[in-house]
Amino acid sequence: xxxxxxxxxxxxxxxxxxxxxxxxxxxxxxxxxxxxxxxxxxxxxxxxxxxxxxxxxxxxxxxxxxxxxxxxxxxxxxxxxxxxxxxxxxxxxxxxxxxxxxxxxxxxxxxxxxxxxxxxxxxxxxxxxxxxxxxxxxxxxxxxxxxxxxxxxxxxxxxxxxxxxxxxxxxxxxxxxxxxxxxxxxxxxxxxxxxxxxxxxxxxxxxxxxxxxxxxxxxxxxxxxxxxxxxxxxxxxxxxxxxxxxxxxxxxxxxxxxxxxxxxxxxxxxxxxxxxxxxxxxxxxxxxxxxxxxxxxxxxxxxxxxxxxxxxxxxxxxxxxxxxxxxxxxxxxxxxxxxxxxxxxxxxxxxxxxxxxxxxxxxxxxxxxxxxxxxxxxxxxxxxxxxxxxxxxxxxxxxxxxxxxxxxxxxxxxxxxxxxxxxxxxxxxxxxxxxxxxxxxxxxxxxxxxxxxxxxxxxxxxxxxxxxxxxxxxxxxxxxxxxxxxxxxxxxxxxxxxxxxxxxxxxxxxxxxxxxxxxxxxxxxxxxxxxxxxxxxxxxxxxxxxxxxxxxxxxxxxxxxxxxxxxxxxxxxxxxxxxxxxxxxxxxxxxxxxxxxxxxxxxxxxxxxxxxxxxxxxxxxxxx
Ligand code: SF4
Numbered sequence: 001x002x003x004x005x006x007x008x009x010x011x012x013x014x015x016x017x018x019x020x021x022x023x024x025x026x027x028x029x030x031x032x033x034x035x036x037x038x039x040x041x042x043x044x045x046x047x048x049x050x051x052x053x054x055x056x057x058x059x060x061x062x063x064x065x066x067x068x069x070x071x072x073x074x075x076x077x078x079x080x081x082x083x084x085x086x087x088x089x090x091x092x093x094x095x096x097x098x099x100x101x102x103x104x105x106x107x108x109x110x111x112x113x114x115x116x117x118x119x120x121x122x123x124x125x126x127x128x129x130x131x132x133x134x135x136x137x138x139x140x141x142x143x144x145x146x147x148x149x150x151x152x153x154x155x156x157x158x159x160x161x162x163x164x165x166x167x168x169x170x171x172x173x174x175x176x177x178x179x180x181x182x183x184x185x186x187x188x189x190x191x192x193x194x195x196x197x198x199x200x201x202x203x204x205x206x207x208x209x210x211x212x213x214x215x216x217x218x219x220x221x222x223x224x225x226x227x228x229x230x231x232x233x234x235x236x237x238x239x240x241x242x243x244x245x246x247x248x249x250x251x252x253x254x255x256x257x258x259x260x261x262x263x264x265x266x267x268x269x270x271x272x273x274x275x276x277x278x279x280x281x282x283x284x285x286x287x288x289x290x291x292x293x294x295x296x297x298x299x300x301x302x303x304x305x306x307x308x309x310x311x312x313x314x315x316x317x318x319x320x321x322x323x324x325x326x327x328x329x330x331x332x333x334x335x336x337x338x339x340x341x342x343x344x345x346x347x348x349x350x351x352x353x354x355x356x357x358x359x360x361x362x363x364x365x366x367x368x369x370x371x372x373x374x375x376x377x378x379x380x381x382x383x384x385x386x387x388x389x390x391x392x393x394x395x396x397x398x399x400x401x402x403x404x405x406x407x408x409x410x411x412x413x414x415x416x417x418x419x420x421x422x423x424x425x426x427x428x429x430x431x432x433x434x435x436x437x438x439x440x441x442x443x444x445x446x447x448x449x450x451x452x453x454x455x456x457x458x459x460x461x462x463x464x465x466x467x468x469x470x471x472x473x474x475x476x477x478x479x480x481x482x483x484x485x486x487x488x489x490x491x492x493x494x495x496x497x498x499x500x501x502x503x504x505x506x507x508x509x510x511x512x513x514x515x516x517x518x519x520x521x522x523x524x525x526x527x528x529x530x531x532x533x534x535x536x537x538x539x540x541x542x543x544x545x546x547x548x549x550x551x552x553x554x555x556x557x558x559x560x561x562x563x564x565x566x567x568x569x570x571x572x573x574x575x576x577x578x579x580x581x582x583x584x585x586x587x588x589x590x591x592x593x594x595x596x597x598x599x600x601x602x603x604x605x606x607x608x609x610x611x612x613x614x615x616x617x618x619x620x621x622x623x624x
Contacts, residue, residue, distance in 0.1 A: 014260050022261065029077040035067075035070065044062065046059070047059070047243075059243055072226045083143035084147065084202045092187075094109060095151065096159055096187070099159035125146055130217050134221075136219050171184070184405070189406065200262050213228045305329050310367055312366060323349045325368075328527055345529050347512060392474050394470065394474035396469050411433045411437075415430050421471070463497070480512045482498075528543070530589055531578055535615045536612075549589075551592075
């Protein structure tokens with residue numbers, strides 16, 4: 001009873017009428033021919049108006065119009081469904097290709113779509129049907145092909161924002177193939193609005209078939225469709241308007257019903273809404289059981305060596321220097337923090353390591369190497385990189401809300417990564433996913449395996465992101481501001497977790513953050529970035545105790561301290577970060593630097609020092 005009431009509430013009276021209409025139409029299309037095979041001429045009763053014996057009247061041959069309408073539903077619906085299927089398959093392929101590969105591929109496809117929009121498609125449909133000959137197949141093909149550009153635009157528009165989302169980037173980072181990303185990450189996320197639009201398209205294609213048949217360019221005359229009924233009734237429309245009005249009303253009613261169903265269906269099935277109310281719990285005691293300690297004193301061998309890395313982007317105003325000659329080393333079991341304001345190049349540097357830079361395309365041929373396990377990552381093919389991403393170098397992202405695929409259960413997301421990289425069977429991968437959930441401290445892990453991302457809090461989602469990153473047992477974890485979207489309690493739990501992982505697993509972590517407080521308490525080394533360059537680096541203790549670069553000092557001064565007076569304002573860095581376009585002249589921090597001297601505006605400071613390096617002219621000349 002309750003289910004019936006909630007069904008009524010969800011669809012409303014209009015929705016229920018629309019469902020009844022579509023169900024009736026479906027029954028007529030499937031079984032109507034069984035009852036209409038004996039429709040006979042009855043010239044004595046020709047052109048009868050609607051009556052009790054003939055609810056839809058009769059046509060110019062005296063045939064019952066109700067029977068003809070039922071008979072015509074079969075081909076009209078078939079044309080609508082088949083043409084829509086062609087349009088959606090073709091349009092989805094084109095739209096997904098444009099959105100996923102973007103850049104030149106997108107521009108070329110968009111040019112064709114624009115050109116097709118300017119093309120008189122109905123005239124083209126008439127011409128092609130008349131040229132190929134009138135048949136149901138030709139009508140379906142023509143309407144289906146002409147629908148492709150419309151669907152392609154919709155699919156492209158729905159997919160473009162998703163391609164930039166972290167869960168797609170995470171899938172690339174995990175080494176998934178393009179086809180796997182499209183099938184598993186993109187399509188499930190666009191299918192719902194597309195199905196809604198598909199309902200509308202079925203109605204539209206039925207009406208297009210009607211229009212073609214009306215002007216004699218549709219199906220052959222001996223095949224009954226609603227369009228054919230309109231066409232055959234137009235000769236007697238003045239005396240018997242019901243011959244045109246009834247089939248036209250059927251088409252109109254079908255479009256209206258499908259539109260209503262589409263809007264009700266989409267409204268009844270919203271995209272996952274993030275709930276933040278799930279209580280956090282502390283790390284499970286099982287976590288320590290699940291992991292084995294490797295060493296409490298991490299060895300110091302270098303696992304990743306970034307040498308003079310450059311990432312420039314072409315812009316209409318010149319090359320944008322997102323990363324401008326960065327060198328950095330990461331050792332086994334070490335956490336190196338990469339700090340700086342937003343826009344300083346931290347994230348771009350991390351993504352450049354693994355070829356994850358977004359469009360516009362990176363300028364090719366720039367100097368630099370990223371040495372990992374004896375090979376330069378920048379020289380690897382995309383297939384070779386794919387085997388390293390996710391498997392040996394994993395990444396977790398800033399926003400746990402966007403990192404996970406919203407339409408896939410979290411257990412499966414973890415298990416899929418284990419299957420992809422470790423070749424585990426489904427059962428083994430599921431067991432591994434459960435172990436990982438326990439290891440990263442997800443309470444009630446067995447139940448959470450079947451949870452959807454929107455059912456979890458931000459902290460739990462971030463733990464799931466870490467579990468996915470660990471699923472293939474990587475050697476390096478790049479953590480791109482993983483705690484900035486979390487409250488301080490959850491932040492601390494996650495940082496504790498990362499600490500344990502590097503101690504127990506020997507995991508090396510490149511930790512990107514703008515939070516100097518986190519750096520002070522967790523990182524072994526710190527590298528400060530400004531305008532695409534590292535301007536100071538060294539052990540955390542040294543940099544925090546004796547910052548040499550005014551920019552670092554300004555960042556440190558902006559940390560809230562418990563020993564400060566409560567009413568004292570935090571220090572801010574005046575001005576805004578520069579846009580690194582055009583040749584570099586002088587120190588990029590000069591316009592904002594309180595210690596600037598004339599030489600700063602002409603000389604480019606280089607990193608100098610041994611274990612503690614800084615790029616500041618005044619540091620070099622000793623003027624402080
Ligand atoms: S080089 Fe000059 S402008 Fe740049 S940080 Fe040092 S003192 Fe400031």
